[in-house]
Each structure stands twice: as C-alpha cells, then as structure tokens.
Amino acid sequence: MSRKLVFAKKYQISHVNGLTFDFLFEMAKMLHDKDSIMMLGAGAKGNEPLVFQDGGKSYRAFLEGRVKDNSYLLLLHLSNLELKGVN
Numbered sequence: 001m002s003r004k005l006v007f008a009k010k011y012q013i014s015h016v017n018g019l020t021f022d023f024l025f026e027m028a029k030m031l032h033d034k035d036s037i038m039m040l041g042a043g044a045k046g047n048e049p050l051v052f053q054d055g056g057k058s059y060r061a062f063l064e065g066r067v068k069d070n071s072y073l074l075l076l077h078l079s080n081l082e083l084k085g086v087n
Contacts, residue, residue, distance in 0.1 A: 005062065006081050013063075013074040028065030028072035037062045037077070050078070 015021040031038060040061040042048045049058035059078035066073040 005077070005079055007062075007077040008059065008080050009078040011076045011078075013076055024074055025067070025070075025072045027063075028074050029067045031063065031065030032067040037064045039063075040076070 013024060015024050040046070040050070040063055042050050050061050051058050057080050059080050062077045062079070064075045064077060066075075
C-alpha cells in the first residue's frame, strides 16, 4: 500500500450538463465519504499509465472527491514517479 505520493499536475473534472453533474457528484461523494482516492489507469485492464499527448509523458492518475452541501470537486492528480509498495 502506498502512503506518500508526489503529484506533478492536477486537473479539475467538471460536468457539462445535469446528467454528468449527477454522475460526477455521486463519484465525488463516494470518495469523500470513504476519505480515499482512487487510482485510474488506461488500457484494457486499467493498469497502464495515462498519456495525454502523442509521444508525451506517461502519468499514474489518482481521483480525489470532495463534497460540500450540493457542490462537488473532483480532482485528477497526476504523478510521473514510479510507484513502489511500502512495507
């Protein structure tokens, strides 16, 4: 289990209509209630790093959710450092 991470970039994920608001709000609420982040990945199994540009750097991605009243904040944190387990 990893305990410390160094993030190189972060992006805010936002909704474009009412349907995506409901979906993203529920995702943020789930993460907020569990006080945790979720690792995201690319590829068929979801275990590969994300690449945002052709030939660009690869990043490990972590999704953080925060909720206050009827508002949400979803942050996609990116790290380009190798992950190693902590004993």
